Amino acid sequence: MPRDQRGTGPEAPAFGRSVPRREGRAKLEGRGEYVDDLVLPDMWFGATIRSRVARGKIEEIVFAKDVPWDEYVIVTARDIPGKNSVLLLLEDQPYLADGVVNHPEEAVLLVAHPDRHALERARRGIEIRTSPLPPLFDLEDSLAKKLVIWGEDNVFKAIDIVKGDVDSAFRDPSLVVVEGVYHTGAQEQLYIEPNGVIAAYDAKEGVTVWGSLQCPYYVHKALKPLFGLSPDKIRVIQMETGGGFGGKEEYPSMIAGHAALLAYKANKPVKLIYDRAEDMVATTKRHPSRTRHRTAVTKAGKLVAMDIDFALDGGAYATLSAVVLSRGAIHAGGAYECPNVRIKARAVATNHPPHGAFRGFGAPQSIFAVERQLDLVAKTLGMSPEALRRANFLQRGGHTATIQEVKEDPELDRLMQRAFELSGYAQKRPALTAQNAAAKTGRIRKGIGFASFMHGAGFTGSGEKLLGSEAAVEATPDGRVRVLAASTEIGQGTNTVFAQIVADALGLPYDAVEVAQPDTKFVPDSGPTVASRTVMVVGKLVENAAKGLKGTLREAGLLEDVYDHAAFRTACGAYLAKHAALKSVAKYQQPTGIVWDDKKYLGDAYATFAWAVYVAEVSIDLDTYATTVDDFWAIQEAGRIVHPILAAGQIEGGVAQGVGFALYEGVVWKEGRMANASMTNYIVPTAVDAPRIHVEFVEKDAPYGPGRGAKGIGELPMDGAAPAIAAAMEHALGIAVTRVPCLPEDLFALLEGGRS
Amino acid sequence: MSSIDLVVNGEKRRVEARPMERLLDVLREELRLTGTKEGCGEGECGACSVLLDGRLVNSCLIPVLQAEGADVRTIEGVEKTPTGKALQDAFLACGGAQCGICTPGMVLAAVYLLDKNPRPTGEEIRDGLAGNICRCTGYTKIFDSVAAAAKALHDEGSTR
Numbered sequence: 001m002p003r004d005q006r007g008t009g010p011e012a013p014a015f016g017r018s019v020p021r022r023e024g025r026a027k028l029e030g031r032g033e034y035v036d037d038l039v040l041p042d043m044w045f046g047a048t049i050r051s052r053v054a055r056g057k058i059e060e061i062v063f064a065k066d067v068p069w070d071e072y073v074i075v076t077a078r079d080i081p082g083k084n085s086v087l088l089l090l091e092d093q094p095y096l097a098d099g100v101v102n103h104p105e106e107a108v109l110l111v112a113h114p115d116r117h118a119l120e121r122a123r124r125g126i127e128i129r130t131s132p133l134p135p136l137f138d139l140e141d142s143l144a145k146k147l148v149i150w151g152e153d154n155v156f157k158a159i160d161i162v163k164g165d166v167d168s169a170f171r172d173p174s175l176v177v178v179e180g181v182y183h184t185g186a187q188e189q190l191y192i193e194p195n196g197v198i199a200a201y202d203a204k205e206g207v208t209v210w211g212s213l214q215c216p217y218y219v220h221k222a223l224k225p226l227f228g229l230s231p232d233k234i235r236v237i238q239m240e241t242g243g244g245f246g247g248k249e250e251y252p253s254m255i256a257g258h259a260a261l262l263a264y265k266a267n268k269p270v271k272l273i274y275d276r277a278e279d280m281v282a283t284t285k286r287h288p289s290r291t292r293h294r295t296a297v298t299k300a301g302k303l304v305a306m307d308i309d310f311a312l313d314g315g316a317y318a319t320l321s322a323v324v325l326s327r328g329a330i331h332a333g334g335a336y337e338c339p340n341v342r343i344k345a346r347a348v349a350t351n352h353p354p355h356g357a358f359r360g361f362g363a364p365q366s367i368f369a370v371e372r373q374l375d376l377v378a379k380t381l382g383m384s385p386e387a388l389r390r391a392n393f394l395q396r397g398g399h400t401a402t403i404q405e406v407k408e409d410p411e412l413d414r415l416m417q418r419a420f421e422l423s424g425y426a427q428k429r430p431a432l433t434a435q436n437a438a439a440k441t442g443r444i445r446k447g448i449g450f451a452s453f454m455h456g457a458g459f460t461g462s463g464e465k466l467l468g469s470e471a472a473v474e475a476t477p478d479g480r481v482r483v484l485a486a487s488t489e490i491g492q493g494t495n496t497v498f499a500q501i502v503a504d505a506l507g508l509p510y511d512a513v514e515v516a517q518p519d520t521k522f523v524p525d526s527g528p529t530v531a532s533r534t535v536m537v538v539g540k541l542v543e544n545a546a547k548g549l550k551g552t553l554r555e556a557g558l559l560e561d562v563y564d565h566a567a568f569r570t571a572c573g574a575y576l577a578k579h580a581a582l583k584s585v586a587k588y589q590q591p592t593g594i595v596w597d598d599k600k601y602l603g604d605a606y607a608t609f610a611w612a613v614y615v616a617e618v619s620i621d622l623d624t625y626a627t628t629v630d631d632f633w634a635i636q637e638a639g640r641i642v643h644p645i646l647a648a649g650q651i652e653g654g655v656a657q658g659v660g661f662a663l664y665e666g667v668v669w670k671e672g673r674m675a676n677a678s679m680t681n682y683i684v685p686t687a688v689d690a691p692r693i694h695v696e697f698v699e700k701d702a703p704y705g706p707g708r709g710a711k712g713i714g715e716l717p718m719d720g721a722a723p724a725i726a727a728a729m730e731h732a733l734g735i736a737v738t739r740v741p742c743l744p745e746d747l748f749a750l751l752e753g754g755r756s
Numbered sequence: 757m758s759s760i761d762l763v764v765n766g767e768k769r770r771v772e773a774r775p776m777e778r779l780l781d782v783l784r785e786e787l788r789l790t791g792t793k794e795g796c797g798e799g800e801c802g803a804c805s806v807l808l809d810g811r812l813v814n815s816c817l818i819p820v821l822q823a824e825g826a827d828v829r830t831i832e833g834v835e836k837t838p839t840g841k842a843l844q845d846a847f848l849a850c851g852g853a854q855c856g857i858c859t860p861g862m863v864l865a866a867v868y869l870l871d872k873n874p875r876p877t878g879e880e881i882r883d884g885l886a887g888n889i890c891r892c893t894g895y896t897k898i899f900d901s902v903a904a905a906a907k908a909l910h911d912e913g914s915t916r
Contacts (some may be wrong), residue, residue: 020848027856028844028863030791030831037790190891192795192803193857242793242857243891276796491855491892645851649897653854656894679800679889687885690895 056130064125093317150349157322164340169305193242196273199259206233222253246357284356291369328362333401371723449727456606457712479569505546532712548584614720639702658721765833802888805861831860852901854892
C-alpha cells in the first residue's frame with residue numbers, strides 16, 4: 001500500500017516514525033529479564049580463579065587445607081572434554097590456561113558451589129604458583145621484537161594498503177611535508193550490566209546457555225569444539241542485555257565456555273556473573289593505538305601523499321585484533337581524496353589482557369590521528385582547518401585510500417556548512433580567540449573545533465558475503481507476524497526497528513509484528529550484532545523475508561493488491577489451514593558491483609559509508625586543568641532514518657562515549673593489569689559532565705538497507721567526538737593535543753611540563 | 757539469620773536474612789524484586805537506587821538491618837505513584853531508556869527529584885541525576901524525559 005494512504009494513526013507507515021520502543025515499557029517497570037534475574041532450580045554459582053602475573057609458567061596449584069573442597073566442583077584445563085581454545089578467528093586463546101599464563105587475570109581454574117557466599121573462600125584458598133617469564137607491555141617494544149611472546153614476530157596481523165606512489169611524491173621539492181605522531185588509550189566499554197552467563201548441561205539436550213551477549217552464533221560456534229558436540233546440541237539464548245558496545249561481542253564465548261564446563265562437571269545449572277571489578281580487570285577493552293603520519297601537501301593545501309603507520313596493542317591473544325586493525329587501517333586516510341596513500345598497519349602482541357571490540361572498532365583510533373594530522377597540516381600551511389578540509393573532501397567519483405570509487409555523493413561541504421550554521425562556528429572561532437586573548441589572567445579559556453569523517457557500514461570487504469546471513473519472518477493463523485533473527489537488542493533498538501521494517505513491508509500496523517528472543521534453537525544465523533550492520537544488512541533481510549511472506553500469500557491467491565489487517569489475518573488463517581507453516585527466509589546476496597581484493601587490500605571496503613561533521617565547544621579551567629565540553633553538534637548523513645528518536649539516541653550515546661574517550665577514561669596499567677578497575681577510579685561522563693548534544697540527520701535515499709535506504713549509524717558517533725574536542729582544546733590553548741585521553745593531569749603536563 | 761520487617765511498595769514484608777546482607781540482595785533474591793539492578797556494587801553507578809523512607813539510596817550500600825521498619829520503594833512500586841507513572845510514560849515517549857539496566861535507578865532518582873522539586877531547571881535535572889550513570893544515551897534523552905514528565909504533571913495539576 002502506498003505510504004500516504006495509511007494516514008498517521010497506528011496504521012500509518014512505521015518507517016521514519018518514533019514508535020514506542022518495543023520492550024520499553026517492560027524495561028521502565030523493571031520487568032525486563034536480564035541473566036542475573038533468572039533463577040533455575042537447583043542452580044549453583046561459579047567463579048573464575050585467575051592469574052596474578054602477566055606471564056609465567058604454572059608450577060603448582062595449591063589448595064588451602066582449611067577449605068571443605070568436597071563441597072565444590074573444580075574445573076581445570078584437564079577437565080575439558082573437547083578443544084581448549086576459544087574459537088573465533090585463530091585458535092590461540094585457551095579457555096583455561098594450561099601450563100603457562102600470558103596475561104594478568106587469565107583464567108586458570110573454575111569453581112562452583114551451591115552457595116554464592118562460599119565462593120570467596122575458595123578464591124582465597126587457591127594459590128597459583130608460577131615461575132615468572134619476562135613480560136612485554138609496550139607496543140613499540142613488541143613491534144621491535146625486543147622479546148617475542150607470540151608466533152615468530154609478535155604480529156597478529158599485518159596490512160599494507162598502497163595507492164599510487166607515495167615515495168615519488170615525497171621526493172617532490174615543491175611540496176610541504178608535515179609529520180605527526182598520535183596516540184589513543186585503552187577504553188573500557190563499561191556497559192552498566194556486567195558480563196554474565198548461566199549454563200546447563202544435559203546428556204540428551206547438550207549444552208544450553210542464557211547470557212548477556214551480542215552474538216548468539218559466536219557463542220554457538222565457540223562451544224561446539226569445546227565439548228566436541230554437534231550444532232544441535234548447543235543452544236544459546238540471549239537474555240535482555242544491559243549494554244554491549246562491543247564488550248559483549250567476543251568475551252561472552254569465554255564466559256559461556258566456563259559456565260558450561262562447570263555445569264557439565266557439576267551436573268547442575270551454573271550461574272557465572274562477573275562483578276564490576278572482575279569485568280573491568282579481565283575482559284576486553286578498546287585497543288590502544290599509535291599512528292605516525294607523514295603528509296605531503298601543496299602550498300595551496302592539496303593533499304598529494306599520505307604515509308601512515310598504524311599500530312595496535314592487541315594484548316596476549318589474537319581474538320579480534322586482525323579485523324579491528326582492518327577497519328582502523330581502511331579509515332586511516334579519513335574522508336579525503338589523496339592520490340598517493342600508503343598505510344602500514346600492524347596489530348601486535350603484548351602481555352595485557354586481550355583488547356577487543358569496542359564501538360568504532362579501530363576507526364576511532366585512526367580517525368583521531370588523521371583529523372589531528374590535518375589540523376597540523378592546516379596550521380603549518382597557515383590555512384584554516386576548514387579550508388584545508390574543503391580542498392580535499394572526497395567527492396562522488398573520487399577514490400578512498402583503498403581505491404574504492406565513491407559512487408554516492410558524500411556532500412561533506414554541505415554537512416560542514418550545516419554544522420557550522422547550527423554551532424555558529426564561523427563567528428565563535430574568532431570571537432573565542434579574542435576572548436581568550438583578553439582573558440589573560442582569567443581562569444577559563446574557550447575553544448571550538450570540529451572533525452569531518454566517515455564510517456563504513458557492515459562487515460569489511462567480502463565479510464558479508466562470507467557470513468551469508470539469514471533472517472526469517474513467520475505468521476500465525478491469527479495474522480500475528482514474528483521476526484526470527486539472531487540480531488540482538490542491546491539497547492540500540494533492534495526489536496523496534498525490525499518490527500517497523502516488517503510492518504511496512506507487509507502493510508500492517510507496527511503492533512502486529514513481534515520480534516522473537518534470539519535463541520539459536522529457533523532463529524537463523526543473522527550474523528553478529530556488530531559493525532553497524534543490524535539495520536542496513538539484517539534489516540534488509542527481514543524486509544525481504546516479509547516481502548517473501550506476502551508473496552506466498554499472494555501466489556496462493558489469498559491476498560488482494562490492497563488489503564487491511566483483517567484481510568491479512570484471514571489470508572494467514574486460510575494458508576495455515578492447508579500448510580504446516582507460513583514462514584519466509586531471506587539470505588544475504590552481495591549486491592552486484594562490490595569488488596574487494598583481500599590480498600592487496602584494495603577495492604570496495606564497504607558497501608556504503610555514513611558521513612559526518614561534528615563540532616565541539618569546550619571550556620578549560622587553568623586552575624584545575626579540567627576540560628568541559630559545553631556544547632556539541634553532530635551532523636550526519638546516514639540515508640533514511642528508520643526511527644528518529646532511536647537514531648538520535650545512538651548518536652548522543654556514541655558522542656558521550658567519545659567525550660569519555662577524549663577527556664575522562666584513562667586506564668591505569670600496572671604490570672599489565674588495570675589498576676583502576678572500579679567505577680570510583682575509572683571515570684565515565686555523568687549527567688553533569690555530558691554536553692548538550694544537538695543531533696541532525698541530513699536525510700536522503702541510499703542504495704542499501706531497508707525502505708528507501710538506511711545506513712549503519714551505531715559506530716559513526718564514536719569516531720568524531722575525540723578529534724573535535726582535541727581541536728577545540730588546541731584552539732583554546734594553542735597547544736597540540738596528540739594523545740587521548742587528555743585528563744587534567746595530562747593537560748597539566750602538556751602546559752607546564754616544559755617549565756618545571 | 758535475623759527476621760527483619762519492612763514495608764516494600766506499600767506491603768508489609770518479613771525477610772530472613774543476615775543482618776549485614778545488602779538490601780539489594782534481599783530485594784532481588786528474597787523478595788524476587790529483580791527490577792533493582794546491580795551495576796557496580798560500590799555506590800557509584802546508581803543502578804540499584806531505591807527510595808528508603810523517601811530518601812534516594814544505593815541499595816548496594818545499605819545493610820538490610822538498616823532497613824528494619826523502613827518504607828522501601830522500588831521500581832516495581834513506581835507505577836502506582838503519579839510521578840512515577842508520568843516519568844515512565846515520558847521515558848518511553850522521549851527515548852530515555854535504551855538497554856534498560858540503569859533505567860529503574862534512573863527513574864527512582866527522577867521520582868525523588870520531581871517529588872522534591874516539581875519544576876526543575878535543566879541544571880537541577882542534571883544535578884538530580886548526577887549519581888546515576890547511563891552508558892547508552894549520553895543523557896540528552898533522559899533530560900528530555902524528566903522535563904517532559906515535569907511538564908505533564910504540572911499541566912495535569914493545573915487543569916484540575
